[in-house]
Amino acid sequence: MFIVSLIARPGSLDPSLVSSLRNAMGGGEAVWLAQGEAAEFPLDAAPANLEELRGAVADQADLNLVPVEGRRKKMLLADMDSTMIQQECIDELAEEAGVGDHVRDITARAMNGELDFEGALTERVALLRDLPETVIAKVLEDRISLMPGGRALVATMKAQGAYTVLVSGGFTAFTARVAELVGFDENRANTLLIDGGRLTGEVARPILGRAAKVQALEEITARLGITEADAIAVGDGANDLGMLGRAGLGVALHAKPSVQAECDLRVNHGDLTALLYLQGYAKGEFA
Template sequence: MLVATLVSAHGQALLGAAALDRLCRAVPGVTGSAVLDGEVAADLFAEAGEPRKLEADIRAALGDPAIDIIVQPLAERRKALFLADMDSTMIGQECIDELAAYVGLKDLVSAITERAMRGEIAFEPALRERVALLKGVPLSVVDEIIRDRITLTPGGSELVRTMRANGAYTALVSGGFTVFTGPISATIGFDEHRSNVLIAQDGILIGEVADPILGKQAKLDSLVELRARFGLAPSQTLAIGDGANDLAMLGEAGLGVAFRAKPAVAAAAHARLEHADLAALLYAQGYTGAEIVRA
Protein backbone atom coordinates (compact mmCIF):
# COMPACT_ATOMS: atom_id res chain seq x y z
CA MET A 1 0.00 0.00 0.00
CA LEU A 2 1.11 3.55 -0.72
CA VAL A 3 0.69 6.58 1.49
CA ALA A 4 0.53 10.10 0.06
CA THR A 5 1.28 12.72 2.68
CA LEU A 6 -0.16 16.15 1.87
CA VAL A 7 1.25 19.18 3.69
CA SER A 8 0.05 22.77 3.42
CA ALA A 9 2.37 25.65 2.71
CA HIS A 10 4.16 26.97 5.78
CA GLY A 11 1.71 28.86 7.95
CA GLN A 12 -1.40 27.82 6.05
CA ALA A 13 -4.24 25.36 6.69
CA LEU A 14 -5.48 24.06 3.35
CA LEU A 15 -6.52 20.49 4.09
CA GLY A 16 -9.96 20.58 5.66
CA ALA A 17 -12.34 17.64 5.87
CA ALA A 18 -14.20 18.66 2.73
CA ALA A 19 -10.99 18.73 0.69
CA LEU A 20 -9.96 15.29 1.93
CA ASP A 21 -13.39 13.81 1.21
CA ARG A 22 -13.28 15.22 -2.30
CA LEU A 23 -9.83 13.73 -2.93
CA CYS A 24 -10.89 10.32 -1.66
CA ARG A 25 -13.73 10.32 -4.18
CA ALA A 26 -11.82 11.85 -7.08
CA VAL A 27 -8.43 10.07 -7.06
CA PRO A 28 -8.39 6.52 -8.49
CA GLY A 29 -7.17 3.90 -6.03
CA VAL A 30 -7.43 6.03 -2.89
CA THR A 31 -9.04 3.99 -0.12
CA GLY A 32 -9.10 6.42 2.80
CA SER A 33 -7.51 9.32 4.63
CA ALA A 34 -6.16 10.29 8.05
CA VAL A 35 -5.58 13.68 9.64
CA LEU A 36 -2.04 14.27 10.91
CA ASP A 37 -2.20 17.86 12.08
CA GLY A 38 -5.47 19.78 11.91
CA GLU A 39 -5.91 21.23 8.43
CA VAL A 40 -2.15 21.41 7.88
CA ALA A 41 -1.20 17.80 7.09
CA ALA A 42 -3.01 14.59 6.17
CA ASP A 43 -2.47 11.17 4.63
CA LEU A 44 -4.23 9.55 1.71
CA PHE A 45 -3.94 5.77 1.43
CA ALA A 46 -3.96 3.92 -1.87
CA GLU A 47 -3.57 0.43 -3.21
CA ALA A 48 -0.08 -0.43 -4.44
CA GLY A 49 0.80 1.39 -7.63
CA GLU A 50 3.30 3.78 -9.15
CA PRO A 51 4.11 6.64 -6.73
CA ARG A 52 4.60 9.31 -9.38
CA LYS A 53 1.28 8.47 -11.00
CA LEU A 54 -0.51 8.70 -7.67
CA GLU A 55 1.15 12.05 -7.00
CA ALA A 56 0.12 13.31 -10.44
CA ASP A 57 -3.47 12.13 -9.95
CA ILE A 58 -3.69 13.87 -6.57
CA ARG A 59 -2.16 17.03 -7.99
CA ALA A 60 -4.67 17.05 -10.83
CA ALA A 61 -7.55 16.65 -8.40
CA LEU A 62 -6.20 19.37 -6.09
CA GLY A 63 -5.79 22.00 -8.75
CA ASP A 64 -3.14 24.50 -7.78
CA PRO A 65 -3.13 25.12 -4.02
CA ALA A 66 0.19 25.47 -2.16
CA ILE A 67 0.34 21.87 -0.98
CA ASP A 68 3.28 19.47 -1.16
CA ILE A 69 2.74 15.75 -1.80
CA ILE A 70 5.12 12.99 -0.69
CA VAL A 71 4.26 9.48 -1.88
CA GLN A 72 6.01 6.35 -0.59
CA PRO A 73 5.31 2.76 0.53
CA LEU A 74 3.34 2.86 3.76
CA ALA A 75 5.37 0.12 5.44
CA GLU A 76 8.67 1.96 4.92
CA ARG A 77 7.76 5.49 5.97
CA ARG A 78 9.41 5.77 9.43
CA LYS A 79 13.13 6.54 9.11
CA ALA A 80 16.08 5.85 11.42
CA LEU A 81 18.79 7.92 9.69
CA PHE A 82 18.55 11.49 8.40
CA LEU A 83 21.20 13.31 6.36
CA ALA A 84 20.76 16.95 5.40
CA ASP A 85 22.50 19.54 3.30
CA MET A 86 23.00 22.87 5.09
CA ASP A 87 23.13 25.85 2.72
CA SER A 88 19.73 26.80 1.26
CA THR A 89 18.27 23.74 2.96
CA MET A 90 18.63 23.73 6.75
CA ILE A 91 19.46 27.44 6.56
CA GLY A 92 18.21 30.08 4.17
CA GLN A 93 21.60 31.29 2.93
CA GLU A 94 24.79 30.12 1.22
CA CYS A 95 27.53 30.69 3.81
CA ILE A 96 30.30 31.13 1.26
CA ASP A 97 28.32 33.91 -0.39
CA GLU A 98 27.97 35.66 2.97
CA LEU A 99 31.73 35.41 3.52
CA ALA A 100 32.28 36.89 0.07
CA ALA A 101 30.05 39.83 0.99
CA TYR A 102 32.69 40.85 3.52
CA VAL A 103 35.12 41.61 0.69
CA GLY A 104 32.52 42.99 -1.70
CA LEU A 105 32.46 39.93 -3.95
CA LYS A 106 29.07 38.44 -3.11
CA ASP A 107 27.61 38.86 -6.59
CA LEU A 108 30.59 37.17 -8.25
CA VAL A 109 30.72 34.29 -5.78
CA SER A 110 26.93 33.86 -5.78
CA ALA A 111 26.95 33.46 -9.56
CA ILE A 112 29.53 30.66 -9.31
CA THR A 113 27.57 29.05 -6.47
CA GLU A 114 24.38 29.07 -8.52
CA ARG A 115 26.06 27.42 -11.51
CA ALA A 116 27.61 24.74 -9.30
CA MET A 117 24.31 23.97 -7.55
CA ARG A 118 22.60 23.66 -10.93
CA GLY A 119 25.26 21.17 -12.01
CA GLU A 120 26.52 23.42 -14.81
CA ILE A 121 30.10 23.31 -13.44
CA ALA A 122 31.84 20.73 -11.26
CA PHE A 123 31.55 21.31 -7.53
CA GLU A 124 35.19 20.85 -6.48
CA PRO A 125 36.88 23.33 -8.86
CA ALA A 126 34.02 25.77 -8.27
CA LEU A 127 34.61 25.56 -4.53
CA ARG A 128 38.34 26.14 -4.89
CA GLU A 129 37.70 29.11 -7.17
CA ARG A 130 35.33 30.71 -4.69
CA VAL A 131 37.53 30.03 -1.66
CA ALA A 132 40.51 31.66 -3.43
CA LEU A 133 38.47 34.87 -3.56
CA LEU A 134 38.17 34.81 0.22
CA LYS A 135 41.88 35.26 0.83
CA GLY A 136 42.43 37.83 3.56
CA VAL A 137 39.04 37.47 5.24
CA PRO A 138 39.41 37.19 9.04
CA LEU A 139 37.78 34.11 10.57
CA SER A 140 36.38 36.37 13.27
CA VAL A 141 33.64 37.48 10.86
CA VAL A 142 32.04 34.02 10.96
CA ASP A 143 30.42 34.62 14.36
CA GLU A 144 29.03 37.92 13.10
CA ILE A 145 27.65 36.29 9.94
CA ILE A 146 25.96 33.51 11.89
CA ARG A 147 24.47 36.02 14.32
CA ASP A 148 23.32 38.65 11.83
CA ARG A 149 22.81 36.99 8.45
CA ILE A 150 21.99 33.30 8.89
CA THR A 151 18.38 32.20 9.34
CA LEU A 152 17.29 28.67 10.18
CA THR A 153 14.74 27.14 7.83
CA PRO A 154 11.39 26.79 9.65
CA GLY A 155 10.67 23.29 10.87
CA GLY A 156 14.30 22.17 10.81
CA SER A 157 14.89 22.00 14.54
CA GLU A 158 11.55 20.28 15.06
CA LEU A 159 12.44 17.73 12.39
CA VAL A 160 15.84 16.87 13.83
CA ARG A 161 14.83 16.89 17.49
CA THR A 162 11.71 14.79 16.92
CA MET A 163 13.61 12.17 14.95
CA ARG A 164 16.33 12.02 17.61
CA ALA A 165 13.74 11.73 20.37
CA ASN A 166 12.43 8.66 18.54
CA GLY A 167 15.81 6.97 18.18
CA ALA A 168 16.99 8.21 14.77
CA TYR A 169 20.52 9.42 14.02
CA THR A 170 20.94 12.77 12.29
CA ALA A 171 23.89 14.23 10.38
CA LEU A 172 24.45 17.61 8.74
CA VAL A 173 26.52 16.86 5.63
CA SER A 174 27.58 20.00 3.81
CA GLY A 175 29.82 21.16 1.00
CA GLY A 176 30.27 24.25 3.15
CA PHE A 177 32.68 24.77 6.02
CA THR A 178 33.17 23.44 9.54
CA VAL A 179 33.26 26.97 10.99
CA PHE A 180 29.58 27.19 10.06
CA THR A 181 28.37 23.60 10.33
CA GLY A 182 29.70 23.26 13.88
CA PRO A 183 27.62 25.98 15.53
CA ILE A 184 24.66 25.62 13.17
CA SER A 185 24.38 21.85 13.67
CA ALA A 186 24.52 22.35 17.43
CA THR A 187 21.78 24.98 17.31
CA ILE A 188 19.49 22.80 15.21
CA GLY A 189 20.27 19.69 17.25
CA PHE A 190 22.10 17.29 14.89
CA ASP A 191 24.12 14.35 16.23
CA GLU A 192 27.08 15.24 14.02
CA HIS A 193 28.27 17.45 11.18
CA ARG A 194 30.61 16.91 8.23
CA SER A 195 31.93 19.61 5.90
CA ASN A 196 35.06 21.25 4.49
CA VAL A 197 37.90 22.93 6.38
CA LEU A 198 38.97 26.46 5.48
CA ILE A 199 42.70 26.99 5.94
CA ALA A 200 43.71 30.02 7.97
CA GLN A 201 46.96 31.45 9.30
CA ASP A 202 46.89 33.69 12.34
CA GLY A 203 43.11 33.85 12.04
CA ILE A 204 43.14 35.02 8.40
CA LEU A 205 41.91 32.91 5.46
CA ILE A 206 44.65 32.10 2.95
CA GLY A 207 42.23 31.30 0.13
CA GLU A 208 42.54 27.51 0.31
CA VAL A 209 40.40 24.61 1.46
CA ALA A 210 41.83 21.42 2.96
CA ASP A 211 41.77 18.12 1.09
CA PRO A 212 39.83 15.96 0.64
CA ILE A 213 36.91 18.14 -0.40
CA LEU A 214 33.51 17.02 0.80
CA GLY A 215 31.34 17.09 -2.31
CA LYS A 216 28.86 14.86 -4.11
CA GLN A 217 30.73 11.58 -3.59
CA ALA A 218 31.51 12.29 0.05
CA LYS A 219 27.84 12.97 0.78
CA LEU A 220 26.92 9.64 -0.77
CA ASP A 221 29.73 7.91 1.12
CA SER A 222 28.51 9.42 4.39
CA LEU A 223 25.05 7.98 3.85
CA VAL A 224 26.40 4.53 3.01
CA GLU A 225 28.83 4.59 5.96
CA LEU A 226 26.25 5.64 8.54
CA ARG A 227 23.68 3.21 7.17
CA ALA A 228 26.18 0.38 7.59
CA ARG A 229 27.26 1.58 11.06
CA PHE A 230 23.72 1.33 12.36
CA GLY A 231 22.79 -1.78 10.39
CA LEU A 232 19.94 -0.11 8.54
CA ALA A 233 18.14 -1.05 5.36
CA PRO A 234 18.18 1.56 2.57
CA SER A 235 14.45 2.13 3.13
CA GLN A 236 15.15 3.38 6.67
CA THR A 237 17.11 6.40 5.46
CA LEU A 238 16.04 9.95 4.64
CA ALA A 239 18.03 12.73 2.95
CA ILE A 240 17.28 16.28 1.85
CA GLY A 241 19.14 18.84 -0.25
CA ASP A 242 18.80 21.42 -2.98
CA GLY A 243 21.84 21.22 -5.26
CA ALA A 244 23.51 19.00 -7.83
CA ASN A 245 26.08 17.83 -5.27
CA ASP A 246 23.17 16.32 -3.28
CA LEU A 247 21.86 14.16 -6.12
CA ALA A 248 23.78 10.96 -5.35
CA MET A 249 22.87 11.14 -1.66
CA LEU A 250 19.21 11.75 -2.47
CA GLY A 251 19.15 8.89 -4.93
CA GLU A 252 20.65 6.44 -2.43
CA ALA A 253 18.31 7.34 0.42
CA GLY A 254 15.11 5.44 1.00
CA LEU A 255 13.40 8.81 0.65
CA GLY A 256 15.39 11.56 -1.07
CA VAL A 257 13.73 14.96 -0.91
CA ALA A 258 14.53 18.07 -2.93
CA PHE A 259 14.01 21.29 -0.97
CA ARG A 260 13.23 24.43 -3.01
CA ALA A 261 15.65 22.77 -5.39
CA LYS A 262 17.26 23.46 -8.72
CA PRO A 263 15.22 21.96 -11.61
CA ALA A 264 17.47 18.96 -12.24
CA VAL A 265 17.44 18.07 -8.56
CA ALA A 266 13.68 18.45 -8.21
CA ALA A 267 13.13 16.21 -11.24
CA ALA A 268 15.43 13.45 -9.95
CA ALA A 269 14.42 13.32 -6.28
CA HIS A 270 11.81 10.93 -4.90
CA ALA A 271 9.84 13.89 -3.56
CA ARG A 272 10.12 17.65 -3.36
CA LEU A 273 9.12 20.41 -0.97
CA GLU A 274 8.16 23.65 -2.69
CA HIS A 275 5.69 25.09 -0.17
CA ALA A 276 5.80 23.43 3.25
CA ASP A 277 8.49 23.84 5.86
CA LEU A 278 10.86 21.07 6.97
CA ALA A 279 8.37 19.64 9.48
CA ALA A 280 6.70 18.13 6.40
CA LEU A 281 9.29 15.37 6.63
CA LEU A 282 7.90 14.41 10.03
CA TYR A 283 4.37 14.16 8.67
CA ALA A 284 5.76 12.07 5.81
CA GLN A 285 7.02 9.62 8.43
CA GLY A 286 3.61 9.41 10.06
CA TYR A 287 4.23 11.71 13.01
CA THR A 288 1.23 13.72 14.12
CA GLY A 289 1.32 17.34 15.19
CA ALA A 290 1.04 16.27 18.86
CA GLU A 291 4.18 14.13 18.54
CA ILE A 292 6.45 16.88 17.21
CA VAL A 293 9.17 18.07 19.60
CA ARG A 294 8.87 21.83 19.44
CA ALA A 295 12.17 23.71 19.37
Protein backbone atom coordinates in the same frame (compact mmCIF):
# COMPACT_ATOMS: atom_id res chain seq x y z
CA MET B 1 0.62 -0.24 -0.16
CA PHE B 2 1.33 3.45 -0.45
CA ILE B 3 0.42 6.62 1.38
CA VAL B 4 -0.65 9.70 -0.57
CA SER B 5 0.68 12.67 1.41
CA LEU B 6 -0.64 16.22 1.02
CA ILE B 7 1.22 19.05 2.74
CA ALA B 8 0.50 22.76 2.48
CA ARG B 9 1.32 25.98 4.26
CA PRO B 10 -0.33 26.03 7.72
CA GLY B 11 -4.05 26.71 7.48
CA SER B 12 -4.22 26.47 3.70
CA LEU B 13 -4.95 22.78 3.02
CA ASP B 14 -8.58 22.62 1.96
CA PRO B 15 -10.50 19.51 3.15
CA SER B 16 -12.41 19.50 -0.14
CA LEU B 17 -9.13 19.14 -2.05
CA VAL B 18 -8.16 16.15 0.09
CA SER B 19 -11.60 14.55 -0.41
CA SER B 20 -11.67 15.10 -4.16
CA LEU B 21 -8.19 13.62 -4.60
CA ARG B 22 -9.02 10.65 -2.41
CA ASN B 23 -12.17 9.97 -4.46
CA ALA B 24 -10.38 10.45 -7.79
CA MET B 25 -7.55 8.08 -6.78
CA GLY B 26 -9.74 5.50 -5.08
CA GLY B 27 -7.90 5.87 -1.79
CA GLY B 28 -8.84 4.81 1.72
CA GLU B 29 -9.99 6.98 4.60
CA ALA B 30 -8.18 10.31 4.93
CA VAL B 31 -6.26 11.08 8.13
CA TRP B 32 -5.26 14.59 9.20
CA LEU B 33 -1.77 14.82 10.70
CA ALA B 34 -2.18 18.58 11.20
CA GLN B 35 -5.49 20.31 10.56
CA GLY B 36 -5.26 22.63 7.58
CA GLU B 37 -1.65 21.61 6.91
CA ALA B 38 -1.05 17.88 6.38
CA ALA B 39 -3.35 15.00 5.44
CA GLU B 40 -2.89 11.56 3.95
CA PHE B 41 -4.74 8.49 2.75
CA PRO B 42 -3.73 4.92 1.81
CA LEU B 43 -3.62 3.66 -1.76
CA ASP B 44 -3.20 0.09 -2.98
CA ALA B 45 -1.04 0.88 -6.01
CA ALA B 46 0.97 3.77 -7.40
CA PRO B 47 -1.13 5.78 -9.88
CA ALA B 48 0.12 6.02 -13.45
CA ASN B 49 -0.87 9.69 -13.60
CA LEU B 50 0.97 10.79 -10.43
CA GLU B 51 2.84 13.64 -12.15
CA GLU B 52 -0.36 14.92 -13.73
CA LEU B 53 -2.09 14.96 -10.32
CA ARG B 54 0.90 16.68 -8.75
CA GLY B 55 0.83 19.39 -11.35
CA ALA B 56 -2.89 19.93 -10.86
CA VAL B 57 -2.47 20.76 -7.15
CA ALA B 58 1.06 22.20 -7.24
CA ASP B 59 -0.07 25.75 -6.44
CA GLN B 60 -1.98 24.53 -3.37
CA ALA B 61 -0.07 21.62 -1.84
CA ASP B 62 2.82 19.18 -2.12
CA LEU B 63 1.53 15.79 -3.27
CA ASN B 64 3.87 12.87 -2.57
CA LEU B 65 3.60 9.09 -2.67
CA VAL B 66 5.34 7.22 0.16
CA PRO B 67 5.65 3.42 0.58
CA VAL B 68 3.99 2.20 3.80
CA GLU B 69 6.70 -0.34 4.63
CA GLY B 70 9.55 1.02 6.76
CA ARG B 71 8.09 4.49 6.65
CA ARG B 72 9.60 5.84 9.87
CA LYS B 73 13.34 6.15 9.40
CA LYS B 74 16.21 5.46 11.79
CA MET B 75 18.59 8.09 10.43
CA LEU B 76 18.38 11.64 9.07
CA LEU B 77 21.04 12.88 6.65
CA ALA B 78 20.64 16.59 5.94
CA ASP B 79 22.33 19.16 3.75
CA MET B 80 22.98 22.51 5.47
CA ASP B 81 22.99 25.49 3.08
CA SER B 82 19.47 26.44 1.90
CA THR B 83 18.20 23.32 3.68
CA MET B 84 18.84 23.48 7.43
CA ILE B 85 19.65 27.19 7.18
CA GLN B 86 18.08 29.77 4.89
CA GLN B 87 21.34 31.00 3.36
CA GLU B 88 24.44 29.79 1.50
CA CYS B 89 27.36 30.39 3.87
CA ILE B 90 29.89 31.03 1.14
CA ASP B 91 27.63 33.70 -0.38
CA GLU B 92 27.40 35.47 2.98
CA LEU B 93 31.17 35.36 3.42
CA ALA B 94 31.50 36.75 -0.10
CA GLU B 95 29.27 39.71 0.84
CA GLU B 96 31.76 40.55 3.58
CA ALA B 97 34.56 40.31 1.01
CA GLY B 98 32.75 42.62 -1.42
CA VAL B 99 32.31 39.94 -4.11
CA GLY B 100 28.78 38.84 -3.19
CA ASP B 101 27.06 39.10 -6.56
CA HIS B 102 29.80 37.26 -8.41
CA VAL B 103 29.90 34.41 -5.89
CA ARG B 104 26.10 34.12 -5.70
CA ASP B 105 25.97 33.60 -9.46
CA ILE B 106 28.56 30.80 -9.29
CA THR B 107 26.74 29.20 -6.33
CA ALA B 108 23.39 29.20 -8.10
CA ARG B 109 24.87 27.60 -11.21
CA ALA B 110 26.75 24.98 -9.18
CA MET B 111 23.66 24.05 -7.15
CA ASN B 112 21.65 23.72 -10.35
CA GLY B 113 24.23 21.28 -11.70
CA GLU B 114 25.57 23.60 -14.39
CA LEU B 115 29.12 23.69 -12.94
CA ASP B 116 31.47 21.14 -11.44
CA PHE B 117 31.01 21.41 -7.67
CA GLU B 118 34.68 21.08 -6.71
CA GLY B 119 35.86 23.59 -9.30
CA ALA B 120 33.14 26.04 -8.38
CA LEU B 121 33.97 25.76 -4.66
CA THR B 122 37.69 26.27 -5.28
CA GLU B 123 36.99 29.34 -7.40
CA ARG B 124 34.69 30.89 -4.81
CA VAL B 125 36.93 30.21 -1.82
CA ALA B 126 39.88 31.84 -3.64
CA LEU B 127 37.88 35.08 -3.68
CA LEU B 128 37.75 35.03 0.14
CA ARG B 129 41.53 35.23 0.50
CA ASP B 130 42.76 37.55 3.28
CA LEU B 131 39.37 37.87 4.97
CA PRO B 132 39.94 37.95 8.76
CA GLU B 133 39.01 34.71 10.53
CA THR B 134 36.70 36.74 12.80
CA VAL B 135 34.33 37.29 9.86
CA ILE B 136 33.05 33.71 10.30
CA ALA B 137 31.62 34.47 13.75
CA LYS B 138 30.20 37.74 12.42
CA VAL B 139 28.42 35.99 9.55
CA LEU B 140 27.05 33.31 11.89
CA GLU B 141 25.70 35.97 14.22
CA ASP B 142 24.37 38.51 11.72
CA ARG B 143 23.58 36.70 8.49
CA ILE B 144 22.62 33.06 9.22
CA SER B 145 19.11 31.98 10.18
CA LEU B 146 17.77 28.48 10.74
CA MET B 147 15.21 27.00 8.36
CA PRO B 148 11.78 26.74 10.04
CA GLY B 149 10.96 23.29 11.37
CA GLY B 150 14.54 22.06 11.64
CA ARG B 151 14.69 21.81 15.42
CA ALA B 152 11.35 19.97 15.56
CA LEU B 153 12.49 17.56 12.82
CA VAL B 154 15.75 16.66 14.54
CA ALA B 155 14.31 16.54 18.07
CA THR B 156 11.37 14.35 17.04
CA MET B 157 13.49 11.85 15.14
CA LYS B 158 16.04 11.67 17.99
CA ALA B 159 13.21 11.14 20.49
CA GLN B 160 12.20 8.10 18.41
CA GLY B 161 15.77 6.74 18.48
CA ALA B 162 17.02 8.00 15.12
CA TYR B 163 20.58 9.22 14.48
CA THR B 164 20.95 12.65 12.86
CA VAL B 165 23.78 13.85 10.62
CA LEU B 166 24.46 17.25 9.05
CA VAL B 167 26.57 16.79 5.91
CA SER B 168 27.58 19.78 3.82
CA GLY B 169 29.69 20.89 0.91
CA GLY B 170 30.12 24.04 3.01
CA PHE B 171 32.43 24.53 5.94
CA THR B 172 32.99 22.97 9.35
CA ALA B 173 33.15 26.43 10.94
CA PHE B 174 29.43 26.69 10.12
CA THR B 175 28.25 23.08 10.40
CA ALA B 176 29.65 22.76 13.92
CA ARG B 177 27.58 25.72 15.11
CA VAL B 178 24.42 24.82 13.17
CA ALA B 179 24.64 21.21 14.36
CA GLU B 180 24.88 22.48 17.93
CA LEU B 181 21.93 24.86 17.53
CA VAL B 182 19.65 22.34 15.86
CA GLY B 183 20.74 19.26 17.84
CA PHE B 184 22.45 17.02 15.27
CA ASP B 185 24.49 14.07 16.53
CA GLU B 186 27.26 14.53 13.96
CA ASN B 187 28.41 16.91 11.22
CA ARG B 188 30.72 16.68 8.22
CA ALA B 189 31.90 19.45 5.89
CA ASN B 190 34.92 21.09 4.27
CA THR B 191 37.57 22.97 6.24
CA LEU B 192 38.52 26.54 5.36
CA LEU B 193 42.28 26.97 5.70
CA ILE B 194 43.43 29.81 7.94
CA ASP B 195 46.90 31.23 8.45
CA GLY B 196 47.82 34.10 10.74
CA GLY B 197 44.19 34.79 11.54
CA ARG B 198 43.19 35.18 7.89
CA LEU B 199 41.57 32.94 5.29
CA THR B 200 44.15 31.63 2.82
CA GLY B 201 41.66 31.36 -0.04
CA GLU B 202 41.98 27.56 -0.01
CA VAL B 203 40.02 24.63 1.37
CA ALA B 204 41.51 21.45 2.83
CA ARG B 205 41.65 18.38 0.57
CA PRO B 206 39.89 16.14 -0.19
CA ILE B 207 36.94 18.40 -0.97
CA LEU B 208 33.63 17.05 0.28
CA GLY B 209 31.03 17.16 -2.46
CA ARG B 210 28.40 14.85 -3.93
CA ALA B 211 30.44 11.66 -3.48
CA ALA B 212 31.27 12.51 0.14
CA LYS B 213 27.58 12.78 1.00
CA VAL B 214 26.97 9.31 -0.44
CA GLN B 215 30.04 8.08 1.47
CA ALA B 216 28.58 9.50 4.70
CA LEU B 217 25.35 7.60 4.04
CA GLU B 218 27.28 4.38 3.42
CA GLU B 219 29.66 4.71 6.36
CA ILE B 220 27.21 5.86 9.00
CA THR B 221 24.45 3.36 8.18
CA ALA B 222 27.07 0.57 8.29
CA ARG B 223 28.37 1.87 11.62
CA LEU B 224 24.85 1.97 13.07
CA GLY B 225 24.00 -1.48 11.75
CA ILE B 226 21.12 -0.23 9.62
CA THR B 227 20.57 -0.08 5.85
CA GLU B 228 20.43 2.89 3.48
CA ALA B 229 16.71 2.18 3.18
CA ASP B 230 16.43 3.09 6.90
CA ALA B 231 17.56 6.67 6.18
CA ILE B 232 15.76 9.82 5.11
CA ALA B 233 17.87 12.43 3.32
CA VAL B 234 17.05 16.04 2.50
CA GLY B 235 18.74 18.62 0.29
CA ASP B 236 18.20 21.24 -2.40
CA GLY B 237 21.19 21.17 -4.76
CA ALA B 238 22.72 19.02 -7.48
CA ASN B 239 25.45 17.79 -5.12
CA ASP B 240 22.69 16.26 -2.93
CA LEU B 241 21.28 14.05 -5.69
CA GLY B 242 23.54 11.10 -4.90
CA MET B 243 22.40 10.76 -1.28
CA LEU B 244 18.79 11.64 -2.16
CA GLY B 245 18.73 8.81 -4.68
CA ARG B 246 20.29 6.26 -2.34
CA ALA B 247 18.38 6.93 0.91
CA GLY B 248 15.11 5.13 1.63
CA LEU B 249 13.37 8.50 1.41
CA GLY B 250 15.11 11.31 -0.49
CA VAL B 251 13.40 14.68 -0.17
CA ALA B 252 14.07 17.68 -2.41
CA LEU B 253 13.27 20.69 -0.18
CA HIS B 254 12.51 23.96 -2.01
CA ALA B 255 15.02 22.59 -4.51
CA LYS B 256 16.36 23.75 -7.83
CA PRO B 257 14.13 22.63 -10.77
CA SER B 258 16.81 20.29 -12.12
CA VAL B 259 17.03 18.62 -8.69
CA GLN B 260 13.26 18.27 -8.29
CA ALA B 261 13.07 16.63 -11.70
CA GLU B 262 15.23 13.76 -10.41
CA CYS B 263 13.56 13.28 -7.00
CA ASP B 264 10.41 11.31 -6.19
CA LEU B 265 9.67 13.33 -3.03
CA ARG B 266 9.41 17.12 -3.33
CA VAL B 267 8.48 19.75 -0.75
CA ASN B 268 7.77 23.29 -1.94
CA HIS B 269 5.01 24.46 0.40
CA GLY B 270 6.01 22.93 3.73
CA ASP B 271 9.00 23.59 5.98
CA LEU B 272 11.32 20.93 7.44
CA THR B 273 8.48 19.43 9.51
CA ALA B 274 7.20 18.11 6.16
CA LEU B 275 9.80 15.34 6.57
CA LEU B 276 7.96 14.27 9.73
CA TYR B 277 4.58 14.28 7.99
CA LEU B 278 6.06 12.19 5.17
CA GLN B 279 7.05 9.63 7.81
CA GLY B 280 3.54 9.61 9.26
CA TYR B 281 4.13 11.73 12.37
CA ALA B 282 1.15 13.80 13.50
CA LYS B 283 1.82 17.32 14.75
CA GLY B 284 0.90 16.22 18.27
CA GLU B 285 3.86 13.80 18.21
CA PHE B 286 6.47 16.48 17.48
CA ALA B 287 9.15 16.85 20.14
